[in-house]
Amino acid sequence: MVELKSPAEIARMRVTGAFVADVLAGVRERAVVGVNLLDLELYVRxxxxxxxxxxxxxxxxxxFGRGPFRNTVCLSVNDAVxxxxxxxYVLRDGDVLTADLAVTIDGWAADAAITTVAGTPDPEDLRxxxxxxxxxxAAVAAARPGNRIGDVSAAIEAVARAAGYPVNTEYGGHGIGRTMHEDLHIPNAGRPGRGYPLRPGLTIAIEPWFARTTDRIVTDPDGWTIRSADGSRTAHTEHTVAVTAEGPEILTAARTGGA
Known part of the structure; x- marks a missing residue:
């Protein structure tokens, strides 16, 4: 069941979102050559x-996982996404790192992800x-009343296709609110005008992720880490977004002064 949130409930999610954004900013700042992934996990913890x-x-x-996840942040390097x-693992010059974080504060969740490069970036990784x-x-801009989930998905796909990147639809965005994963799956490809109608109070996590040269994925023996099937570099960006009468609001946008 899809639950629409009141303005007061969205305000509480906004508090969580500000915290998630601030912690991810700290991870980005610390993701330099020579840092160990375990140190980043301890920072988040x-x-x-x-x-x-x-x-x-x-x-x-x-x-889809293997046993309970026993960390507080997902950290995916290079072909892992x-x-x-x-x-x-100690980050090396040019490593691509994706950090994905979701927490609850006072019972309300927010989820976001960033991808950054340690040291000297490859221009193709930046692209x-x-x-x-x-x-x-583009997807956030489409997340407004009167549109449908298909419009959000199609906006993601259009950018990927224009850039020449294939799109995987096995994992995508989702509803969010009282828990990290609520009803609604938001694939990263779709048809405009199709799917669930967007109404004020809907809160969703939108998360485009691409690999350079494949839409196929494989899972590590750890049962969790998902990689591009051909070993090509990957990137993943995510925000928690509220659909409001005035339009979309990013609840995990970076804010000055922390949270």
């Missing part, structure tokens, strides 16, 4: 504990990251 937030990932055990388990960011911006 400490921030969550200090705020009194609750990780949506810790003990998460969906049907989703659900990356933090492990004993890929920009494509996910542009796809997200």
């Amino acid at each position: 400490d921030r969550i504990a200090e705020r009194g937030a609750v990780s949506c990932y810790w003990d998460y055990a969906p049907s 989703l659900h990356g388990l933090p492990f004993d 890929l990251i920009r494509a996910t960011e542009e796809a997200l911006a």
